[in-house]
Amino acid sequence: MMDIVTPGYMPHEALFPIVVDAMFTKNFLLVMFLGLCSFVGLTTNSETSKGMSMAVTFVMTMSAILTWPIFYYLLKPNHLMFLQTICFILVIASFVQLVEFIIHRYSPPLYRSLGIYLPLISTNCAVLGVVLLNVKEDFSYGASIVYAFGAGLGYSWVMLATAAVREKLIMRGVDLFNGFIGAFFAAMMMALIVVSYFSVVKL
């Protein structure tokens, strides 16, 4: 039988590299290719991408907070690791549903700006991706939350930057590049920066 090792609460990892990894070198959209559906679908205008970015960052961080104890106190001691996917997706989906319900009830302005994006998030692979990576990397509780938040920030800056580019393209009327194609080429250039620059400059 395998020993049960729990990584502990306090981060023993160096946090700065984790944040830089999550935001740039292993950026979720540009390098890890997670959450691309929302990327091509919602970056047509910067208001929607702002809303989506905030919602994703929030849900990612909260999912990391919720799933870590479930994995290390419920699944791992009982050798039920093979149920992790099913467990995580149910936790995320119910959490998103709960949040939607709460802000719909208590904060209509917040619901108007954030609420419509929430249902999109339970099937966003970036959120499931971050919790799966957290357990794969054996992060401590603190580090997993930091990683999730950093990944959310990384997601946000790419969303906002791409939205800015695409809005400009639409205004200029460059018609061949208006749709998804423009988004892909913008993403390519940003990915080039992230991959080439940060693999040469060691942090």
Place this chain on the structure above:
Amino acid sequence: MAETKDSTVSILIKLTVLAMIAAVVLTATYGVTKKELDRRAELLGGPGKQLLDMGAVPGAATFKAVTVDGEDLYYEAYDGSGNLVGYGFIAEIPGLQDVMTVAGGMDLDFKMTYVTVVAQKETPGIGDKVQKQPEFTAQFKGVGPDGLALCSDGGQIDGITGATLSSKAVTDGVHDIVAHIQQEVS
């Protein structure tokens, strides 16, 4: 919604039945795959047997794990009559994309006798040459801790053209492991 003809109880029963079917199917699959995984693990043997199979330390007959801080840090290699002839290791080192697993052995003077990359996720066609071109890891043979660096860093190892960063990761990773073992031994 107008179409809610199911009562709460019937929804609950249906979901429970579905979840139970899913649980049965998954447990069955788990049982089957677990058996296969166990079979393969047995075939492979523990780290000691793997080191023996790849001939990491020449003349070694058994490998004994040395545990430091609850982790198997390295393995002491003994020959047939029980004399210590060298050290072996299987360890994870940071790669460019993800961690790589390297294995190797060294004699009592910490001169490498064998190094190989067991698993890696470097860029296909480029960084993965550290595993797929055995000429690279063959260079490590006979090199002591001081020479374990790329030529450009003043060592004795030639990096693979085009895959300098992955070569550097392997070389520096092995150097760190050897330095760590040397420190623990003395």
Place this chain on the structure above:
Amino acid sequence: MAEKSFVGEIIRGIIKDNPVFVLVLGLCPTLAVTTSFANGLGMSLAFAFVMLGSNIFVSAIRKITPPGVRIPVFLLIICTFVTMVDMLLEAYLPPMYEALGIFVPLIVVNCIVIGRAEAYANRNPVLPSIADAIGISIGYMLVLLLIGSIRELFGTGKLQLVMLMSGAEGIKFYNIGNPLTIPIDPAVMMITPPGAFLTIGTLMLLFKIIGDRKRIRQLRKEGVEL
């Protein structure tokens, strides 16, 4: 509604409803794992297994699925198949399991599977649902293989075709023939993430230009002045 033929449904899934180029869904694995032909094949086979299983079961129980909780029901079914394929890959094809990494569990949130469950399987009998799953899977596989081949060929300078077969060493991926080579220097960038965006962007641009030409010709034929 006219009676739909089994083959017609399959072809519709490949061309008219092509998951990547037409529906623009399921992009994450399309770009992430297509660094080589072999990885593209492995991913699309895993995907096809889940797609087929999910479509069959969603369609089989569509009459008793409570409409209010249908999304959780779909998720549960898809999750079961994904976990199965994940475990089977780990046990029987460890190199593929290593290469695909977290993208196998992430099939759960692949919008194509849940999208087809919602839009098709939940409204149609089992047989057309199977046809739909086969068509979508083949369409997806062609795209993954195309992108994988382009990236492998230009990124490493050679292309090795593989096939899942059972042979002397059990079921695994065997090479078919010698690798194709091109007489130009490989561009490393094609295997790295920017290369993925470049490939799919260029392919979409190409398809768009072809599509536009076709539409213009069609309109000319109908006598529309442009």
